[in-house]
Amino acid sequence: MEHKKRDFTFYLTPETSEKIDAHRILEGKVSRSEFVETAVNFYCGVMDSNENRVFLGDEIIKAMRAIVKDAEGRIFSHFRSQDISLSMLTVLFAANLANMSKEEIAQVRKEAVEYVDDNFRAKSFVVAQREQRDLAEEDYDG
Secondary structure, X not given: OOOOOOOOOOOOOHHHHHHHHHHHHHHOOOOHHHHHHXXXXXXXXXXXXXXXXXHHHHHXXXXXXXXXXXXXXXXXXXXXXXXXXXXXXXXXXXXXXXXXXXXXXXXXXHHHHHHHHHHHOOHHHHHHHHHHHHHHHHHHHO
């Protein structure tokens, strides 16, 4: 469906006219009328959205709060699972440490670090173990 266009006469400063010409070429608009019509429609859209700014702001805040609350719930669930697992491991280790020699404890620590390294790529544990061993050697030598 072809829309009928109406003729408007208005006056612009030379600077504004130059801006229109420069930007219409950049935007690929063929005529000044096409550029001005696009600009007016854009500006009217901005003006119309200002009436809804308070409503949109509140809706965005509600959505963000829901997203954060959901993320907090998932994070809490993971932390709780890890806390339970760590507590169980602590009880198991404590029960066995009393019956283990220092060499056995050192071997279990080494195997745990290797397991974490192999399965979780936590190289920092390996580095920490190496540093502890180096410090222990320094203390023993010094």
